[in-house]
Amino acid sequence: MMEPGLYHILFISTALFFIGMYGFFTRRNLITMLMSIELILNSVNLNFIAFNKYVWAGKMDGLFFTLFIIAIAAAEAAVGIAIIINLYRSHQSIDVASAEELKY
Amino acid sequence: MPNTINIILVLLLPFISFLLLGLLGKKYFSRTAGIVGTLLLLIATVLAMHTAYEYYFVYGKIEGLYHSFVPLQFQWLKFTHSVSIDMGLIIDSISVMMLVVVTFISLMVHIYSLGYMKGDPRFSTYYAFLGLFTFSMLGLVLAANIFQMYIFWELVGVSSFLLIGYYYEKPSAVAASKKAFIVTRFADFGFLIGILVLSYYGDTLNFATLIERLTAPESNEFKLAVSSTFLGMSALTWGALLVFMGGAGKSAMFPLHIWLPDAMEGPTPVSALIHAATMVVAGVYLVARLFPVFALSTPVVLEGIGWVGAVSAVIAAIIACTQTDIKRVLAYSTMSQIGFMMFAMGVSNYGGEEGLGYTASLFHLFTHALFKALLFLGAGSVIHFVHSNEMSNMGGLRKLMPITHLTFLLACLAIAGMPPLAGFFSKEEILLAAYQHNKIVFGIALLTSGLTAFYMFRLYFSIFWNKPYEGHSAHHGEGGWTMMLPLLLLAAGAVFAGFIPFGSYVSSDGLILPTAFHVTFSIAPVLIGLAGIFIAMVFYKKSTTHPNKIAATINGVYQAAYHKFYVDELYLFITKKILFNLIGKPFAWLDKTVIDGIVNQTATVTQSIAEGIKKMQSGKVQSYAIYFLMGVIALAVLFIYIW
Numbered sequence: 001m002m003e004p005g006l007y008h009i010l011f012i013s014t015a016l017f018f019i020g021m022y023g024f025f026t027r028r029n030l031i032t033m034l035m036s037i038e039l040i041l042n043s044v045n046l047n048f049i050a051f052n053k054y055v056w057a058g059k060m061d062g063l064f065f066t067l068f069i070i071a072i073a074a075a076e077a078a079v080g081i082a083i084i085i086n087l088y089r090s091h092q093s094i095d096v097a098s099a100e101e102l103k104y
Numbered sequence: 105m106p107n108t109i110n111i112i113l114v115l116l117l118p119f120i121s122f123l124l125l126g127l128l129g130k131k132y133f134s135r136t137a138g139i140v141g142t143l144l145l146l147i148a149t150v151l152a153m154h155t156a157y158e159y160y161f162v163y164g165k166i167e168g169l170y171h172s173f174v175p176l177q178f179q180w181l182k183f184t185h186s187v188s189i190d191m192g193l194i195i196d197s198i199s200v201m202m203l204v205v206v207t208f209i210s211l212m213v214h215i216y217s218l219g220y221m222k223g224d225p226r227f228s229t230y231y232a233f234l235g236l237f238t239f240s241m242l243g244l245v246l247a248a249n250i251f252q253m254y255i256f257w258e259l260v261g262v263s264s265f266l267l268i269g270y271y272y273e274k275p276s277a278v279a280a281s282k283k284a285f286i287v288t289r290f291a292d293f294g295f296l297i298g299i300l301v302l303s304y305y306g307d308t309l310n311f312a313t314l315i316e317r318l319t320a321p322e323s324n325e326f327k328l329a330v331s332s333t334f335l336g337m338s339a340l341t342w343g344a345l346l347v348f349m350g351g352a353g354k355s356a357m358f359p360l361h362i363w364l365p366d367a368m369e370g371p372t373p374v375s376a377l378i379h380a381a382t383m384v385v386a387g388v389y390l391v392a393r394l395f396p397v398f399a400l401s402t403p404v405v406l407e408g409i410g411w412v413g414a415v416s417a418v419i420a421a422i423i424a425c426t427q428t429d430i431k432r433v434l435a436y437s438t439m440s441q442i443g444f445m446m447f448a449m450g451v452s453n454y455g456g457e458e459g460l461g462y463t464a465s466l467f468h469l470f471t472h473a474l475f476k477a478l479l480f481l482g483a484g485s486v487i488h489f490v491h492s493n494e495m496s497n498m499g500g501l502r503k504l505m506p507i508t509h510l511t512f513l514l515a516c517l518a519i520a521g522m523p524p525l526a527g528f529f530s531k532e533e534i535l536l537a538a539y540q541h542n543k544i545v546f547g548i549a550l551l552t553s554g555l556t557a558f559y560m561f562r563l564y565f566s567i568f569w570n571k572p573y574e575g576h577s578a579h580h581g582e583g584g585w586t587m588m589l590p591l592l593l594l595a596a597g598a599v600f601a602g603f604i605p606f607g608s609y610v611s612s613d614g615l616i617l618p619t620a621f622h623v624t625f626s627i628a629p630v631l632i633g634l635a636g637i638f639i640a641m642v643f644y645k646k647s648t649t650h651p652n653k654i655a656a657t658i659n660g661v662y663q664a665a666y667h668k669f670y671v672d673e674l675y676l677f678i679t680k681k682i683l684f685n686l687i688g689k690p691f692a693w694l695d696k697t698v699i700d701g702i703v704n705q706t707a708t709v710t711q712s713i714a715e716g717i718k719k720m721q722s723g724k725v726q727s728y729a730i731y732f733l734m735g736v737i738a739l740a741v742l743f744i745y746i747w
Contacts, residue, residue: 021733024726024729025726025729025730033725096724096725096726097724099723099725100722100723100724100725101723102723103721103722103723104718104719104721104722
């Protein structure tokens with residue numbers, strides 16, 4: 001069985017990134033969009049881990065950064081969901097197209 | 105030595121009156137403002153007279169020479185190590201003389217206004233303004249340096265502005281106050297430049313030092329001031345000329361006199377105080393203050409002052425003969441008399457016998473203040489009685505207002521120069537000084553004194569004789585004792601002030617000037633004066649048609665004089681037609697189209713660009729994300745492939 005290398009992991013992370021991007025641009029549901037953002041963040045996390053392991057194996061920077069990102073992403077999800085709940089209360093909907101009052 | 109506390113009190117008491125009545129008057133002194141102001145000024149007057157007495161008779165004269173004292177001096181603003189603006193008080197023979205004049209006349213006006221302004225809704229404000237004016241005028245008189253004098257000079261202008269516009273509901277009063285302020289400000293602009301020139305070359309602002317440096321031909325300052333020239337005249341000449349311009353504006357000298365007749369819109373006691381006795385002679389005082397500079401260093405300017413004075417005197421006298429508003433007649437008479445003072449300065453020299461004009465000028469200032477204030481206050485009583493300024497509404501008042509009639513007659517005789525009243529002595533001295541120095545000016549002066557007698561008695565006969573009085577019957581009499589007491593006191597002054605040997609107190613060099621009295625010389629002026637009175641009597645004692653006939657025969661001259669020789673029209677032409685059209689309008693166009701245009705265009709361009717791109721802000725989160733992504737990609741491409 002083939003040992004997975006850096007390129008495989010980078011491939012997965014890129015795929016994850018674009019899946020997230022695709023979801024973010026095409027879905028109207030705000031929860032789905034939030035999930036897409038999580039996918040993008042996780043693709044970045046994967047990148048950090050992979051580079052840390054394969055390029056600078058002796059260092060811990062990538063690991064710490066990943067932990068930071070996970071913590072921040074949790075906070076971001078909490079804030080994001082709170083926003084979505086408030087939006088739902090005022091608009092009776094979590095469709096992003098229904099919340100476009102803030103424009104010119 | 106001068107009593108500093110006294111002098112400071114003289115200056116500050118009117119100011120306290122101003123602050124007290126101005127800040128608290130409406131609330132606490134709406135009835136008693138007059139009494140408070142009058143009492144404060146009474147104390148100031150007593151102190152001023154005490155100061156004058158002590159100066160002239162106790163400490164002022166040292167070995168026959170009047171000295172100048174500076175009892176108080178402190179630095180106020182320091183610019184460089186040598187130039188600073190100080191505040192100081194100067195005590196010399198002219199400033200104490202003016203102290204007495206200003207406080208006394210102001211006191212008379214304060215008392216008179218108790219009756220005249222009774223029941224006025226802004227009674228306390230009126231007294232506050234009077235206090236401000238008195239304070240500023242005393243400050244002007246006591247100023248020890250030229251810049252301090254300028255500060256008070258402007259303050260005097262402000263109080264004059266406030267009091268002319270006192271009846272601010274009347275559009276004419278507002279216009280008059282504005283006119284007075286603008287015209288005198290224009291003149292003060294010259295004064296300020298003059299101050300800067302003189303103080304730049306003299307390297308000081310103090311009067312004493314300035315005079316000392318600019319009159320000594322061997323001093324460096326003098327040499328520099330004489331050697332720097334501009335347009336063919338030395339800097340010193342320019343400085344003196346511009347300083348005189350300020351004085352001419354304040355003293356209503358031709359051609360800057362146009363504000364004075366209009367200033368009569370103010371309450372009559374104010375006209376008596378400001379526009380007859382005190383403020384308008386500030387110009388004469390200024391020339392007197394800087395007299396050594398004028399006389400010793402710039403005789404050209406002094407000669408010019410003489411001519412300006414003479415021309416103003418005669419023009420004002422001619423105009424006064426044709427006016428029908430009694431206050432305007434008095435205004436032109438004031439201008440004419442100040443013209444007398446000015447040309448007396450102009451024909452004078454510094455020191456000794458030659459300085460007769462200087463003494464005569466200030467003597468006339470002194471006596472004129474008394475009898476002209478009296479005339480104005482008398483006119484005030486008449487106006488109070490008939491409720492009109494027009495001569496045609498008066499006539500036959502001598503039985504109805506006996507005290508006013510008597511005092512007015514005395515004042516008219518005084519101003520006409522009839523012996524032995526005050527005006528006779530001072531005018532004689534002026535004529536003598538003119539005769540000794542400039543025969544043409546003497547001729548003009550002689551003519552003017554004849555005209556003076558004529559127009560004053562035209563006024564007198566029109567008010568008190570002419571026709572029987574037809575207006576309302578006198579239910580309030582001619583005014584209470586508050587209005588009669590100042591008339592009587594001033595009348596006493598107008599009768600007896602002439603006997604003061606003025607030359608023993610005030611002279612150009614501080615030495616005693618013996619004023620010899622020439623009986624033979626006095627014959628001509630007195631005869632001319634009598635002739636003026638006689639003609640006025642023939643014309644106006646009974647209602648006759650002579651004046652109209654004469655006016656018809658010299659219609660052109662009469663019309664010109666009646667319209668004040670069209671000086672106002674000339675000013676309006678210059679300002680409205682030439683300045684506004686040729687300078688104002690092009691600049692207005694430039695401002696409106698070019699400068700405003702640039703600004704407006706900037707705004708329009710910004711707005712149209714914004715109009716074009718604002719659609720991008722659609723409110724759709726996902727389109728923002730697309731823009732963001734495209735931006736990131738563009739940056740990535742830029743950094744990877746192009747940079």
